[in-house]
Amino acid sequence: MSASIKAKDTIYDISPYVGGESKADAGRIIKLSSNEGPFGPSPKAIEAVQNMTAQMHRYPDGGCVELRAALAERNNIKADHIVCGAGSDEIISFLCHSYVGEGDHILYSAHGFLMYAIYAKTAGGTAISVPEKNLKADIDALAKAVTTKTKILFLANPNNPTGSYLTRDEIVALHSKLPQSVILVLDAAYAEYVDDPDYTAGHDLVEKHDNIVVTRTFSKAYGLGGMRLGWGHCPEAIADVLNRVRGPFNVSSAAQAAGLAALADEEFLQKSMTHNKNCRDWTKFQLEGAGLTVHPSAGNFLLVDFGSPDKAENTRQYLKNQGILVRQMGAYGLPECLRITIGTDEEMTLAVAVIKDYIK
Numbered sequence: 001m002s003a004s005i006k007a008k009d010t011i012y013d014i015s016p017y018v019g020g021e022s023k024a025d026a027g028r029i030i031k032l033s034s035n036e037g038p039f040g041p042s043p044k045a046i047e048a049v050q051n052m053t054a055q056m057h058r059y060p061d062g063g064c065v066e067l068r069a070a071l072a073e074r075n076n077i078k079a080d081h082i083v084c085g086a087g088s089d090e091i092i093s094f095l096c097h098s099y100v101g102e103g104d105h106i107l108y109s110a111h112g113f114l115m116y117a118i119y120a121k122t123a124g125g126t127a128i129s130v131p132e133k134n135l136k137a138d139i140d141a142l143a144k145a146v147t148t149k150t151k152i153l154f155l156a157n158p159n160n161p162t163g164s165y166l167t168r169d170e171i172v173a174l175h176s177k178l179p180q181s182v183i184l185v186l187d188a189a190y191a192e193y194v195d196d197p198d199y200t201a202g203h204d205l206v207e208k209h210d211n212i213v214v215t216r217t218f219s220k221a222y223g224l225g226g227m228r229l230g231w232g233h234c235p236e237a238i239a240d241v242l243n244r245v246r247g248p249f250n251v252s253s254a255a256q257a258a259g260l261a262a263l264a265d266e267e268f269l270q271k272s273m274t275h276n277k278n279c280r281d282w283t284k285f286q287l288e289g290a291g292l293t294v295h296p297s298a299g300n301f302l303l304v305d306f307g308s309p310d311k312a313e314n315t316r317q318y319l320k321n322q323g324i325l326v327r328q329m330g331a332y333g334l335p336e337c338l339r340i341t342i343g344t345d346e347e348m349t350l351a352v353a354v355i356k357d358y359i360k
């Protein structure tokens with residue numbers, strides 16, 4: 001490391017993001033550590049990518065025109081209000097780099113997604129964590145934490161890793177307490193999995209207000225995490241800013257082809273959603289039956305409380321020795337918990353059996 005060349009001070013406050021583990025010394029690996037869909041990508045997405053490989057010497061469509069048109073139609077919104085990114089992470093990064101500078105703050109709820117704080121710091125800003133109530137974002141506490149320095153309030157809805165979500169009414173109430181100068185970012189990475197009628201990803205709210213952004217991803221329900229594809233639905237002025245900041249070819253042609261095909265494969269999405277709901281309910285029931293506390297989840301994962309950090313860590317190691325990878329939660333302030341992604345029926349049957357075997 002060169003000691004004489006210094007980056008911005010806030011960069012040194014960042015603990016680099018540690019993703020879910022993908023390796024263990026076991027014959028078969030069951031990866032339940034990164035909230036990836038259990039069925040792989042849609043076969044149609046695979047075919048679409050295979051069909052474009054001979055064209056990969058060509059630059060991609062920098063405007064993602066076809067993909068934005070398809071997203072606009074699907075979500076009943078304007079294509080001009082959509083900005084695509086290399087994962088929704090990139091949209092979060094664009095927002096931080098555009099609206100957060102030295103001395104500025106972003107707010108996020110205490111057990112919220114870690115990337116908000118990381119990007120805020122890379123932009124020179126400070127990330128303020130706001131306490132939650134019963135592992136759920138607290139709208140009054142969030143609104144009270146706003147100061148003249150606050151630029152963005154990030155809310156994962158549903159939240160990773162807690163699985164909780166705010167209803168449409170709660171989102172509207174939170175927004176009404178915010179000054180016009182604060183952008184409310186609703187990160188709806190898990191929206192596809194939620195079927196509760198009181199939930200909204202928030203697209204209707206973006207159309208009504210100048211300071212709400214919704215981010216979406218192809219990494220979870222669509223099974224395209226490795227392709228890096230996400231998007232933001234923004235008010236016109238914010239879309240204009242993000243289009244200035246983003247690289248001219250920030251989304252690869254393979255990602256665009258995969259996304260378009262995945263979006264058209266209704267059957268695959270339906271299957272993923274139905275499986276997730278059934279298998280999540282089954283897994284929760286089984287683990288509760290074994291005496292564990294399992295937090296309600298609207299996503300494709302469960303946050304399981306093992307009672308103490310030691311018990312959680314020992315269970316994680318035991319699972320890992322058998323090739324089953326789940327996520328540690330220390331970085332999210334929940335060291336007594338593990339986050340377990342919903343895999344296939346067979347994978348979850350195995351994972352549940354190993355957990356029961358260990359804790360008995």
Ligand SMILES: *Cc1c(COP(=O)(O)O)cnc(C)c1O
Nearest residue numbers: 087088089113160189217219230
């Ligand atoms: C997985 C996840 C994302 C998705 O990130 P991508 O960059 O689109 O892969 C965004 N937000 C939350 C809360 C997530 O859990």
